[in-house]
Amino acid sequence: MGWFKRLKDGIQTATKYKKEAPDGLWFHCKECGATTTSKEMRENFFKCPKCDYHVRIGSREYFDLLFDNEKYTLLFDNLVAKDILEFVDLKSYKERLDTARKKTGLNEAISVAVGKIHRHAIVIACMDFSFIGGSMNTVVGEKIARAIEYCMAHRTPLLIISKSGGARMMEAAFSLMQMAKTAAMLSEMAKMGIPYFSLMTDPTTGGVTASYAMLGDINMAEPKALIGFAGPRVIRETIKRDLPEGFQTSEFLLEHGFLDFIVNRAELKDRIGELLKLFAPALKAKA
């Protein structure tokens, strides 16, 4: 027997009278299930205050976290994608682009900015997963190429923060060729002795991992990020058995020798600052 008896059936409150918590006041961790305020989570470098889970964040958040005084200048932000193939699947590519631009307020899946970390100049190219899964298309490739040229012209180190589902299918072979383009441009920058740091974040897969993400002079990753070439689902379907626990995580890649280190987001800025200081003599030497 219940203690209370329901007198009326169904929910009676009209939608307009419903009291809702303001959007984003609470943060619910999808890793440990804990609920805290969003403010706490943000102040904890966008990590769960309970379990340290690194929440997926966008380029603007990384720029604010990393650049001194949150000051930076966006570069090449006027480049936008073209529907070269007139690609249509269930939706048209044009539609997908429009939706993504409106939803994110961004022009593409990568943003490039120049500023300072611990008073050392640095160019950061950071991907946005919210823009069509952070997929790499011509514009992503072109912005990276231009960022590299900027770094070569100014002898400035480059940091690329990867967060991507891989190459963008709607630009097909054009996306594929961006792998070759970015790798070729990075080889040019390497010849000039300009350091390139690659930070892999959750998730980094496909053509992005198989091009610029893996080519850092220093390869680093945030904890517990998914990093790999083929997606876990594809691998499971191919080999027809379960994948080992921790497969394709940052820790797995570190163990197998593909990362220099894993860095907690709270220490990211200081760590990059230290690297910039250590690499500074190399930048002067050839200037």
Place this chain on the structure above:
Amino acid sequence: MVFLEFEKPLEQLYEQLEKIKQVGEQSDIDVTPMVKELEKRIRKTRKEIYSNLSGWQKVQLSRHPERPYTLFYVSHIFKNFIELHGDRLCGDDKAIVGGLANLDGQTVVIVGHQKGVNTKMRQYRNFGMANPEGYRKALRLMKMAERFGFPVFSFIDTPGAYPGIEAEERGQAEAIARNMFEMAQLKVPIVVTVIGEGASGGAIGIGLGDRVYMLENTWYSVISPESCSSILWRSWDYKEQAAEALKLTAEDMFRFGLIDGIIKEPLGGAHTAPEEMAKTLKRHLKQTLQELQQIPVDELVQQRIMKYRRMGEFEELAPVSEKEN
């Protein structure tokens, strides 16, 4: 002979031809005029079918079980091929072959995907899906080529890099990325030919070069039509549409400026006259190599990098005054 589904009219004609020939052998009837007539119809039908192939049909042709693979071309184009094994790190990948050979008097290095010619060999070759060892073996051979000034010929024919646990453990992504990084700077000419399937990272992992050619009935894209269908259409049934949408044929790729040329196949596909195909390919490769060897090597590398630097189309909005945050 293996006929593809769109070759059904041809298959019927060939069956008729067989029957008539049998009749001719078993009786005194002179079947020559009928045979001639049928052969004419076969030629005509073949021309009709092949003059207007869809993207998906080309994908099917590129996977034709009788299609010549890398080692066939190696034996018909080059002499004294010595296969070289192993990446000196971990193992020897059977899905990528490589070695030294002679092209009409010049020593060259060859790398290429290799598919198996029968069920047993297909397994042995892992269906042309390479592991990191394959890419690293190819890189080792290309670096050797650079050391001795030998040009590199690369042949692409893969349904993709192998998606397996060990492949990930040993850094499939790193191996592919490293190859492109190194191939960009390699101080010898690199000539790449897509001879079958050119699927994504698995293809471009040995695919960066001064000249990239595609045989007429091959495809090259970021994903296979089947996988594209399963991801974007959420069903495996839209492979034909996906093949069209991806614009993955040699013609498309050439029109987009993503490859440097198309090499014509015999009517009906490379498998119908493999020797003829090898001859045509040899002519192209030799001519290309001659052209590339006229260019001083530093300039060659610079041209190669600029070629890739320029790839892609996009729009440039009026430059906003540089925002400072």
